[in-house]
Amino acid sequence: MTIAVLGGGLQGCCIALALADRGQPVVLFDRQPDVLTRTAVANEGKVHLGWMYAADPSLATARVMIEGALAFAPFLERHLGVSPASLTISEPAAYAVHRESQQDVDQVKAYFAAVRGLISEASAGRRDHYFGADLLQAPRQWSDAERLAAFHPSDVLAVFDTPEVAIDPVELATRLRAAVLAHPRIELRLGHEVEGACEDQTGVRVATRVGATIVRDRFDHVVNALWDGRIALDRSMGLDPGRPWIHRLKYGVSFTWPANRPRPPSVTFVSGPFGEVVSYPDMTTYLTWYPACVLDYSRAVVPPAWATYPDEPLRSKVIGDTVRSLGAIVRALGTITPDMLPDVRVKGGTIVAWGKTDIDDPQSELHKRFEIGVHSRRRYHSVDPGKLTMAPHFATICADRIAPGG
Numbered sequence: 264m265t266i267a268v269l270g271g272g273l274q275g276c277c278i279a280l281a282l283a284d285r286g287q288p289v290v291l292f293d294r295q296p297d298v299l300t301r302t303a304v305a306n307e308g309k310v311h312l313g314w315m316y317a318a319d320p321s322l323a324t325a326r327v328m329i330e331g332a333l334a335f336a337p338f339l340e341r342h343l344g345v346s347p348a349s350l351t352i353s354e355p356a357a358y359a360v361h362r363e364s365q366q367d368v369d370q371v372k373a374y375f376a377a378v379r380g381l382i383s384e385a386s387a388g389r390r391d392h393y394f395g396a397d398l399l400q401a402p403r404q405w406s407d408a409e410r411l412a413a414f415h416p417s418d419v420l421a422v423f424d425t426p427e428v429a430i431d432p433v434e435l436a437t438r439l440r441a442a443v444l445a446h447p448r449i450e451l452r453l454g455h456e457v458e459g460a461c462e463d464q465t466g467v468r469v470a471t472r473v474g475a476t477i478v479r480d481r482f483d484h485v486v487n488a489l490w491d492g493r494i495a496l497d498r499s500m501g502l503d504p505g506r507p508w509i510h511r512l513k514y515g516v517s518f519t520w521p522a523n524r525p526r527p528p529s530v531t532f533v534s535g536p537f538g539e540v541v542s543y544p545d546m547t548t549y550l551t552w553y554p555a556c557v558l559d560y561s562r563a564v565v566p567p568a569w570a571t572y573p574d575e576p577l578r579s580k581v582i583g584d585t586v587r588s589l590g591a592i593v594r595a596l597g598t599i600t601p602d603m604l605p606d607v608r609v610k611g612g613t614i615v616a617w618g619k620t621d622i623d624d625p626q627s628e629l630h631k632r633f634e635i636g637v638h639s640r641r642r643y644h645s646v647d648p649g650k651l652t653m654a655p656h657f658a659t660i661c662a663d664r665i666a667p668g669g
């Protein structure tokens with residue numbers, strides 16, 4: 264059997280590995296000179312357990328994320344030989360209800376109780392599948408004294424501990440790249456721009472462009488894991504999503520926390536256009552604040568080629584606006600300024616999601632992220648990971664469809 268995986272991001276690399284480990288030879292295409300250079304390394308690495316999605320009261324988004332989260336570490340252990348204990352994991356995230364939250368504290372509390380129930384049900388028999396965390400613990404609400412010590416009280420109405428962690432996406436990419444490059448059954452075709460695909464009775468033909476040359480290959484199965492190029496390739500196959508989508512450009516800021524300063528907690532603000540702080544034990548700190556970091560939108564089939572690393576003066580503006588905005592809420596962040604952060608980095612990428620309006624609209628489809636996954640038509644498989652969280656889980660589903668029984 265011949266298989267092409269198009270897109271060497273987290274999703275494409277996980278699928279290639281899952282198939283190759285089942286004995287299938289895979290050709291992995293990407294237009295970049297290396298795999299894992301785009302969104303896969305430009306995200307904040309949160310392995311979602313569903314706490315974020317209080318604006319989806321159907322719990323469908325939480326259910327999907329929990330499945331993805333519980334499959335994440337086991338996939339890495341199986342296909343990369345990486346024990347979860349050897350990965351860099353953030354401090355667990357507290358969830359803070361912002362004063363302008365789209366759900367009030369009682370609604371968030373009720374949602375968290377429901378999510379905890381789902382996690383407890385889904386994790387039965389696999390308690391050790393989420394980075395060693397105790398998934399059965401109820402989200403503890405912080406006392407007023409704790410909340411006031413860490414946050415400016417008028418902005419933060421309540422705070423709850425959760426076991427949710429982030430992984431370091433760059434470390435993950437480094438290990439994944441090594442596994443892909445070393446695999447004897449994965450052939451890399453880098454610098455290949457995927458232009459289109461079509462199916463005939465003998466398989467799926469893929470056209471790629473290398474410089475001025477168009478190359479055509481036929482495969483028994485083709486997997487579309489192009490992320491922000493996925494909708495365009497589906498269209499070339501005659502598959503139209505039949506619904507609106509939004510591409511958003513989002514950046515994040517990371518740096519080493521200055522010595523001798525009180526550290527901020529890992530915290531996610533809900534529910535609406537807010538942001539996060541992710542703190543790692545080695546002092547790495549990641550910040551994102553929606554109004555400062557989401558800088559462009561596109562409803563085109565293919566979004567613009569937004570820069571992973573923004574140039575000046577945009578870079579400094581993102582840093583300044585993010586530190587200032589979060590510093591007005593999180594006390595520890597109020598004690599630092601950008602000039603204290605010599606290694607500060609800004610990077611970002613495209614977020615692809617169904618929807619018409621942005622997340623400041625409580626009814627926006629962006630709050631509901633469950634309509635993602637592997638869509639197969641005969642020998643063509645289009646995979647929308649939706650989130651980094653889901654990529655390993657969907658890789659296994661995709662491999663099951665192409666080479667069952669692995």
Ligand SMILES: Cc1cc2nc3c(=O)[nH]c(=O)nc-3n(C[C@H](O)[C@H](O)[C@H](O)COP(=O)(O)OP(=O)(O)OC[C@H]3O[C@@H](n4cnc5c(N)ncnc54)[C@H](O)[C@@H]3O)c2cc1C
Pocket residue numbers: 269270271272273274275292293294295298299300301302303304305306307308309310311455456457458488489490491492493513514515610611612613614648649650651652653
């Ligand atoms: C700032 C930010 C923060 C995020 N935080 C989180 C988070 O905390 N948790 C979470 O679960 N998710 C998060 N996400 C989402 C997550 O990063 C993405 O869902 C996921 O990385 C996308 O899959 P990918 O890694 O395969 O994409 P990519 O890394 O973008 O891979 C797609 C690949 O396809 C290639 N490609 C595209 N078009 C073509 C073409 N025509 N021809 C050839 N090659 C092509 C690209 O070069 C690229 O290598 C975040 C995203 C952003 C931008």
